[in-house]
Amino acid sequence: MKVLRVTLALLRERLTRVALTTIAIAAAVCMVIWISSSYDALHRTYDDYANLALGRYELAIAPISADEDDFVTPAVLMPLRQDAAVMAVEPMWANRFGIRTTSDELVHADPTAQRSGDKRHLDGPGTGPQGVLPSLLFLATDAQETPFDITAGSWLDFDSGDAMQVVLRDDVAERRGLAVDDIFIVELPRPGADGESEQALRVVGIFDAPALPGAEGAGIPMLTPSTAEAFIPISTAERIASRPHRISLVGVAMNPEADVTQFRFGWAPRLSSYATPLQFQEAFEIEEALDQAAAAENVRLQSYAATAVAMLVAVLVIYCALSMGVTERIRQYAVLRAVVFTRTQIGLLVLMEGIALALLGLIFGVAVGWSLLQIVEAWFNQLLHHGIGLGSHSLLLAIVAAIGGVSLAAIVPVYRATQVKPIDAMTPRRLDTPEASMRRTWVVVGLLLVALNPLLSFVITPQEEHLGWATAVGLVSMAIGFILIAPAIVVFVDRWFSPILAHLFRIDAKLLACQITSNIWRTVGASVSMAFGLSLFIGIQVWGATMLAAFIPGDWTPDAIVMLKPGLPPDRVDEFAELPGIDATQCMPLVVEQPRLVDDLTNSAERASVTRQDNVVIVGLDPGGAFAGVSPLLRLEWVAGSPATAVARMRQGHACVVPDHFLAETGLKLGDTIALDPPRNAGHRAVYEIAGAVKLPGWHWQTKMTGLRPRTHRAAALIFADYDSVSQDFDLKMASHIWFTYANGLPDLKQIEESTVSILTSTVGENDRDVDDQAISARVVTVQGIREQLEGGARRWLWVISYVPLIALLIACLGVVNVMLASVRARRWEFGVMRAMGITAGDLTKAIIVEGVLIALVASFLSLGFGILSGWCGCGMAQYLSFFGGLHPPLVIPWAPVIAALAFALLLGIAIAMWPAISIGRTRPMELLQVGSDAM
Numbered sequence: 001m002k003v004l005r006v007t008l009a010l011l012r013e014r015l016t017r018v019a020l021t022t023i024a025i026a027a028a029v030c031m032v033i034w035i036s037s038s039y040d041a042l043h044r045t046y047d048d049y050a051n052l053a054l055g056r057y058e059l060a061i062a063p064i065s066a067d068e069d070d071f072v073t074p075a076v077l078m079p080l081r082q083d084a085a086v087m088a089v090e091p092m093w094a095n096r097f098g099i100r101t102t103s104d105e106l107v108h109a110d111p112t113a114q115r116s117g118d119k120r121h122l123d124g125p126g127t128g129p130q131g132v133l134p135s136l137l138f139l140a141t142d143a144q145e146t147p148f149d150i151t152a153g154s155w156l157d158f159d160s161g162d163a164m165q166v167v168l169r170d171d172v173a174e175r176r177g178l179a180v181d182d183i184f185i186v187e188l189p190r191p192g193a194d195g196e197s198e199q200a201l202r203v204v205g206i207f208d209a210p211a212l213p214g215a216e217g218a219g220i221p222m223l224t225p226s227t228a229e230a231f232i233p234i235s236t237a238e239r240i241a242s243r244p245h246r247i248s249l250v251g252v253a254m255n256p257e258a259d260v261t262q263f264r265f266g267w268a269p270r271l272s273s274y275a276t277p278l279q280f281q282e283a284f285e286i287e288e289a290l291d292q293a294a295a296a297e298n299v300r301l302q303s304y305a306a307t308a309v310a311m312l313v314a315v316l317v318i319y320c321a322l323s324m325g326v327t328e329r330i331r332q333y334a335v336l337r338a339v340v341f342t343r344t345q346i347g348l349l350v351l352m353e354g355i356a357l358a359l360l361g362l363i364f365g366v367a368v369g370w371s372l373l374q375i376v377e378a379w380f381n382q383l384l385h386h387g388i389g390l391g392s393h394s395l396l397l398a399i400v401a402a403i404g405g406v407s408l409a410a411i412v413p414v415y416r417a418t419q420v421k422p423i424d425a426m427t428p429r430r431l432d433t434p435e436a437s438m439r440r441t442w443v444v445v446g447l448l449l450v451a452l453n454p455l456l457s458f459v460i461t462p463q464e465e466h467l468g469w470a471t472a473v474g475l476v477s478m479a480i481g482f483i484l485i486a487p488a489i490v491v492f493v494d495r496w497f498s499p500i501l502a503h504l505f506r507i508d509a510k511l512l513a514c515q516i517t518s519n520i521w522r523t524v525g526a527s528v529s530m531a532f533g534l535s536l537f538i539g540i541q542v543w544g545a546t547m548l549a550a551f552i553p554g555d556w557t558p559d560a561i562v563m564l565k566p567g568l569p570p571d572r573v574d575e576f577a578e579l580p581g582i583d584a585t586q587c588m589p590l591v592v593e594q595p596r597l598v599d600d601l602t603n604s605a606e607r608a609s610v611t612r613q614d615n616v617v618i619v620g621l622d623p624g625g626a627f628a629g630v631s632p633l634l635r636l637e638w639v640a641g642s643p644a645t646a647v648a649r650m651r652q653g654h655a656c657v658v659p660d661h662f663l664a665e666t667g668l669k670l671g672d673t674i675a676l677d678p679p680r681n682a683g684h685r686a687v688y689e690i691a692g693a694v695k696l697p698g699w700h701w702q703t704k705m706t707g708l709r710p711r712t713h714r715a716a717a718l719i720f721a722d723y724d725s726v727s728q729d730f731d732l733k734m735a736s737h738i739w740f741t742y743a744n745g746l747p748d749l750k751q752i753e754e755s756t757v758s759i760l761t762s763t764v765g766e767n768d769r770d771v772d773d774q775a776i777s778a779r780v781v782t783v784q785g786i787r788e789q790l791e792g793g794a795r796r797w798l799w800v801i802s803y804v805p806l807i808a809l810l811i812a813c814l815g816v817v818n819v820m821l822a823s824v825r826a827r828r829w830e831f832g833v834m835r836a837m838g839i840t841a842g843d844l845t846k847a848i849i850v851e852g853v854l855i856a857l858v859a860s861f862l863s864l865g866f867g868i869l870s871g872w873c874g875c876g877m878a879q880y881l882s883f884f885g886g887l888h889p890p891l892v893i894p895w896a897p898v899i900a901a902l903a904f905a906l907l908l909g910i911a912i913a914m915w916p917a918i919s920i921g922r923t924r925p926m927e928l929l930q931v932g933s934d935a936m
Contacts, residue, residue: 002340003341003345003348003349003352004352006336006349007349007352007353007356008356010325010329010349010353011353011356011357014325016821017321017324017325017818017821017822018357018360020321020814020815020817020818020821021317021318021321021357021361021814021815021818022357022360022361022364023361023364023814024313024314024317024361024811024812024814024815025314025317025318025357025358025360025361025362025364025365025402025405026360026361026362026364026365026368027365027807027810027811027814028310028311028313028314028317028361028365028401028402028405028808028811029310029314029361029362029364029365029366029369029398029401029402030365030368030369030372031309031310031804031807031808031811032310032365032369032394032397032398032401033365033366033369033370033372033373033394033395033397033398034369034372034373036394036397036398037369037373037394054224054225054226054251054281055147055148055209055225055226055251056145056146056147056148056251056253057090057147057225057251057252057253058252058253058254058260059251059252059254059260059263059264059280059281060224060225060249060250060251060252060280060281061076061080061249061250061252061271061278061279061280061281062223062248062249062250062278062279062281063276063277063278063279064272064277064278064279064679064711064712070276071246071247071248071276072091072246072247072248072249072250072276072278073247073274073275073276073278074091074247075274076250076271076274076278077089077091077247077250079270080250080252080267083263083267084255084258085254085255085258085259085263086252086253086254086255086258086263087253087254087255088143088145088251088252088253089250089251089252089253090141090142090143090147090250090251090253091141091142091247091249091250091251092139092140092141092143092225092228092247092248092249092250092251093139093140093141093234093237093245093246093247093248094137094138094139094140094223094228094248094249095137095138095140095237095240095241096135096136096137096138097135097136097138097186097187097188097189097240097241098134098135098186098187099134099135099136099184099185099186099187100134100184100185100187101176101177101178101184101185136172136229136230137227137228137229137230138166138228138229138230138231138232138237139225139227139228139230139231139232139248139249140231140232140233140234140236140237140238140245141156141231141233141234142158142233142234143251144158146167146205146207147207147209147225147231147251148207148208148209148225148226149207149208150167150205150206150207150208151170151206151207151208152179152180152205152206153167153180153181153203153204153205153206154204154205155167155204155205155207156204156205156231156232156233157204158233162202162204163233163235163236163239164199164200164201164202164236165201165202165204165232165233165236166201166202166203166204166230166231166232166236167203167204167205167206167207167230167231167232168203168205168206168207168229168230169206169207169208169209169228169229169230170206170207170208170209172229172230173203173206178203179203179206180203180204180205180206181202181203181204182202182203183200183201183202183203184200184201184203185198185199185200185201186198186199186200186201186240188240188242189240189241189242199236199239199240201232201236207231209225209226209228223248223249224249224281225249225251261605264280265600265605265614267280268280268596268614269598269677272596272677272679277677277679277680279711279712309533309536309804309805309808310401310405310808311400311401311404311405311408312405312532312808313405313532313533313808313811313812314358314361314401314402314404314405314406314409315405315408315409316409316525316528316529316532316812316815317405317409317529317811317812317814317815317818318354318357318358318405318406318409318410318815319409319410319412319413319525319815320525320526320529320815320816320818320819321354321357321815321818322350322353322354322409322410322413323412323413323416323522323525324522324818324819324822325350325353325413326350326413326416326417327522327822327826328822328825328826330420333346333349333417333420334420334421334422334423335422336349337420337421337422338422343418344418346417346418346420347414347415347417347418349417350410350413350414350417351410351414354406354409354410354413355403355406357406358402358403358405358406359402361402362398362399362402362403365398365402366395366398369394369398439487439488439491440488442484442485442487442488443484443485443488445481445484446480446481446482446483446484446485447481447485448481449477449478449480449481449484450477450478450481450482450485450865450869451481452473452474452477452478452481453474453475453477453478453869453870453873454869454872454873454876456470456471456473456474456873457474457872457873457876457877458873458876461880467877467880467881468881470877471874471877471881474873474877475870475873478866478869478870478873479866482531482862482865482866483524483528485862486524486527486528486858486862487520487521487524489527489858489861489862490516490517490520490523490524490527490858491517491520492861493516493854493857493858493861494512494514494515494516494517494854497854497857498512498513498515498850498854499512501850501853501854502850505846505849505850506846507843507846507847507850508839508843511834511839511843511844511847512847512850512851512854515847515850515851515854516851516854516855516858519823519826522819522822522823523854523855523858524858525819526815526816526819526820526855526859527855527858527859527862528859528862529812529813529815529816529819529859530809530812530813530816530855530856530859530863530905530908530909531858531859531860531862531863531866532808532809532812533805533806533807533808533809533810533811533812534805534809534859534860534863534867534901534902534905535862535863535866535867535870536804536805536808536867537802537805537806537809537863537867537901538863538864538866538867538868538871538898538901539866539867539868539870539871539874540798540801540802540805540871541798541802541867541871541894541897541898541901542867542868542870542871542872542891542892542893542894542898543870543871543872543874543875543878544794544797544798544871544894545798545892545893545894546871546872546875546889546890546891546892547875547878547884547889548790548791548794548892549697549889549890549892550697550698550700550887550888550889551697551698551700551701551790551884551887552697552698552701552787552790552791553697553698553699553701553702553783553786553787554695554696554697554698555635556634556635556636556637556694556695556696556697557634557698557702557783558586558633558634558739558740558741558783559740559741559742559782559783559784560739560740560741560742560749560780560781560782560783561706561737561738561739561740561780561781561783562576562737562738562740562752562753562756562778562779562780562781563706563707563736563737563777563778563779563781564734564735564736564737564738564756564760564778565736565760565775565776565777565778566734566760566764566775566776567733567734567735567736568589568734568735568738568759568760568763569733569734569735569763570589570723570735572759572763573587573588573589573735573738575759576738576740576755576756576759577740579751579752579755579756580743580747580748580751581742581743581744581746581747581748581751581752582740582741582742582743582747582752583740583741583742583743584743585631586631586633586740586741587738587739587740587741588621588622588625588626588633588738588739588740589621589723589735589737589738590619590620590621590723590735590736590737590738590739591619591620591723591726591727591730591732591734591735591736592617592618592619592620592707592708592710592732592736592737593617593618593678593679593710593711593726593730593732594615594616594617594618594679594709594710594711594712594715595615595616595618595676595677595678595679595686595711595730596614596615596676596677596679597614597615597616597674597675597676597677597716598675598676598677598685599675600614601665601666601668601674601716602614602662602665602666602716603665604716608714608883609882609883609884609885609886610700610714610883610884610885610886610887611661611662611665611716611717611885611886611887612665612716612886613714613715613716614716615711615712615714615715615716616662616674616676616715616716616717616718616719617703617708617709617715617717617718617719618656618676618688618719618720618721618726618730619708619718619719619720619721619726620721620722620723620724620725620726620727620732621633621720621722621723621739622722622723623646623647623650623651623720623722624647624651626720627643627646627647627657628643628644628647633739633741634720636694636695636696637694637695638692638693638694639660639693639694639695640660640663640669640670640692640693641657641670641691641692641693642692643692645691645692646691646692649689649691650691650720650721650722651722653722653724653725654686654687654688654689654721654725654729655688655689655690655691655721655722656674656688656689656690656691656719656720656721657690657691657692657693657694657719657720657721658674658690658692658693658694658717658719659693659694659695659696659699659717659718659719660693660694660695661717661886661887661888662693662716662717662719663690663693664886664888665716665886668690669690670690670691670692670693671689671690672689672690673687673688673689673690674687674688674690674719675687676688676729678729678730678731679711679730680730680731681729681730681731684729686725686729686730688719688721688725696718697887697889698786698787699718701786701790702718702783702786703715703718705781705786705789706737706781706786707736707737708737710736746782749780749782752778752780753778753779753780756778756780757776757777757778760776760777760778761776764776799897809905809908810908813908813911813912816855816912817912817915817916820848820851820852820855820912820913820915820916821915821916823851823916824848824916824917824919824920828920828923828928829928829929831844831920831928832925832926832927832928832929832930833929835925835928836925836929841920841921841922842921844917844920844921845917845918845920845921846917848913848916848917848920849910849913849914849917850913851913852909852910852911852912852913852914852917853906853909853910853913854909855909855912856905856906856908856909856910857906857909859905859909860902860905860906863901863902863905864898864902867898868891868893872891875889875891
């Protein structure tokens, strides 16, 4: 009880420190609640996103080709159903039919009334409520079980004999104002046998399947159960379409105990052997359409990361507060030891002070966090369908951040307090400046610890199962290393930057002499507090920029590529090359295919990544014009082989040039062969010998934006072969793309597209008069446009994920203000003497402000070193841990955001010193000379 009373008395003695520490801890707690509750709300909203595209199916089967005329062969159904790992195999047929619904009030009538021509309330063709399209994508099925949850009504009843049933997706029903038992009209593409031109359908149910807006615009060719806006029986679809049904998609539900990965890779070769090659679709394979799903899968990890950041911020803030308290109260603790307290009670006194600060911050932070959540829910109630609130998970993380923070922060202050002896009440305080020899030892040990992380990331690469531990050990050792180096950095900054700042602020350099080194550990604590958030920010920026470098198209690629539909014969490419603005000597037709590897050379079955896939993109071109000569089309850096030998071998046929990362992933070398499975020629193997390896930075995004991935959205590599071999092996009679460079600056791309369409139209007119004019198109994609789009999107996302470190920096600054206040309070008598000797209040104020700048400089040096190294090493480990690893990009430092962050830190250094500086400047000399420790 006496310990509690003394604790309360000490807290009342330093009300300003209690207030600042409480606010800082509350801000950290509020950050945890904000992030964790928001993520939890999104997780609840998208809790089905892991299976969003596939519904209750673990896998789906569809044609490899995106052509509308390709369908799944019925021969695959029976073998699948006989597989013990399969629970259900359900084929579906996709059609888009025009519809008409009521615009003012719903017509609750029987079908005969609708067919009788009573259309007074029906929207006309081309219109719809809220401007929606006058058509729906119907999936016809005979599945007895609904693929998605039914939110109203029921699933299709195939035993009722009712041919007019339809089940709508919830967002479609809401937009069109339809409910269960409502009727709408489907317009038949052609009159039925009885002459009818329309079919009435009754809504029997509504299912919950979040839509994928923009999927078609993004060029995602995959058809999935979730893309269905409505489900109808197959018999109804056949009646509307007036033709027998086909199979567009097959949903495969697996037995719970089945190994999906083993099943998938066991069946993949069998699926590609059919006349129309087929492929599996799995949730992660629809990644472009599931950006929100990927976020939903990672929300808990992000909330845990935010909790760790908040807890470390709380550690730093509470540590600064407790450490300052112990330093100031050495004599008080010594007197208490001499009078009544034991070592244990002294330690308990410090611990209870920390717990009191943590509890105050926790209570205040929870209250503010809950209030903010109510505001968020009011503003974004349409997005967060399940609402947002302070759940037990968020509250638990907040408690962990606060209580865990005080538990870690109190270790050193408690130890220091328990070492106080009664005799210390009679001895003067000693400055805690380490000896120079000790600093040198710490620098050596610190550099060794810092070097451990790069060694683990790039030299001594651990086994894959130990990579997580290696990453943690590397980061922790590097953090400890920089803390050991910090005293030397303080001395360096004091020696070299204090005179410069004294000159800039026009004050006597003697005022700054040893100002931050006289109490070096106080300076280190304040600098490390600021450096925590700042180094995280720099690390994120360096990591993001370095990882991005592997995906930005490099200088090797020509200026632009034109996508041709339906294609152009190679002998007509000269007409395209003669168009204005195009360099005729740098213009080359391409044939492109995306075949599967016969053997899983990249071990994608074990762990798929951006470079570990079971297929490649193969481009057929003229090897001489692409690689040889003084000015080749592709300006490549060769890492194996040479342009001369590669071109000579490629001209003989069935030889290829691969990217260097493909050799690293597969273990292949020059002269080895790769076997490919042509999608249009099932059972035939196309074998190519590796004649060279080159660097291809940015080929992923280049192929994504230019239609060079015609089958699936991922590929292991972009490889080049001769035009004739690729054309013959993969049955490609027409060039689908043309790579070209500009003649003089940026040409009129719209005019090039229009002229290309004219060439295509004349070609089609000569060869195939049945091709619709709407099927003819040409689109030019510039490499600079790809770079700008990728860099712009990446910068936005990097700044989005950088706000947590910036918030941590601001919160930590509250703890640094505590340090500055304590530092100024401890030197009140010294400042009084200076004022009595004639030093003006203005000079004294500027000297304290410069002290804040010096602390910020030390934090900047620490952050710059730790941030760059952690970002670089993080990229090194990401090559083995991340899905987007495997490309080994060079270190890239984005100096613009880094310099902006360092400048922001210097401004914060001025801001944190402003209050104590102005306070001292306004205090009269006699008050400063008075002995005492009045609370500020």
